[in-house]
Amino acid sequence: MRVLLVEDDDALARVLTRGMAEEGHAVDHAGTVAAAAEAHAVNQYDLVVLDLGLPDGDGVALCRDLRATGATTPILMLTARDALSDKVAGLDAGADDYLTKPFAYPELAARVRALLRRPRETVSPVLACGDVRLDPAAHTAWRGAIMIPLTPREFSLLDYLLRRAGQVCTREDLLEHVWDAHYDGLSNVVDVHIANLRRKLEQPGRPDPLQTVRGVGYRLVDER
Ligand code: CA
Numbered sequence: 001m002r003v004l005l006v007e008d009d010d011a012l013a014r015v016l017t018r019g020m021a022e023e024g025h026a027v028d029h030a031g032t033v034a035a036a037a038e039a040h041a042v043n044q045y046d047l048v049v050l051d052l053g054l055p056d057g058d059g060v061a062l063c064r065d066l067r068a069t070g071a072t073t074p075i076l077m078l079t080a081r082d083a084l085s086d087k088v089a090g091l092d093a094g095a096d097d098y099l100t101k102p103f104a105y106p107e108l109a110a111r112v113r114a115l116l117r118r119p120r121e122t123v124s125p126v127l128a129c130g131d132v133r134l135d136p137a138a139h140t141a142w143r144g145a146i147m148i149p150l151t152p153r154e155f156s157l158l159d160y161l162l163r164r165a166g167q168v169c170t171r172e173d174l175l176e177h178v179w180d181a182h183y184d185g186l187s188n189v190v191d192v193h194i195a196n197l198r199r200k201l202e203q204p205g206r207p208d209p210l211q212t213v214r215g216v217g218y219r220l221v222d223e224r
Pocket of ligand 1: 007009051052054
């Protein structure tokens with residue numbers, strides 16, 4: 001597999017490059033954000049190992065930029081600090097896993113193997129269907145360029161519908177996944193929230209993305 005190693009500590013980079021090469025990987029080393037972005041634009045990588053602190057920028061921002069271009073390459077983030085906020089920021093930026101320095105090489109090797117085993121999927125941190133988008137980490141939703149203010153329940157409802165875009169979600173599915181066991185028990189609670197969500201998503205000249213499938217449930221579709 002072809003690996004892009006982004007690490008400004010040359011001694012560590014040499015150790016990791018040697019280790020991964022011994023496992024049969026082809027490793028390209030970049031010591032800066034700029035060099036990494038250039039290498040990623042030119043080559044097809046199967047994995048990116050990304051240090052958080054780099055001389056010309058920050059690994060989290062680079063990770064977010066790579067995801068924003070639609071790259072689904074697995075990203076393993078290396079953080080020197082055992083700070084929870086760094087891990088959270090890394091994962092929310094689209095990293096698949098992280099490792100805190102110092103680490104033993106066999107742990108990195110095991111995580112690399114695990115990441116390369118996973119089927120490639122959309123790893124964008126933002127959920128989207130047509131012009132409806134939702135960022136679970138930033139807790140924001142948009143239709144086109146317009147941000148939609150949602151209540152926590154509406155947010156969770158839209159999140160669930162987006163993850164199953166194109167599929168019919170029954171009222172029972174929605175009650176099961178969006179409401180806890182203590183919902184107020186109104187039989188039309190789902191319909192009421194769907195109606196509110198639909199009203200908020202409504203924009204003149206744009207089709208309604210939320211379809212009602214009579215007698216069954218609801219479906220979010222890309223009507224463009
Ligand atoms: Ca560093």
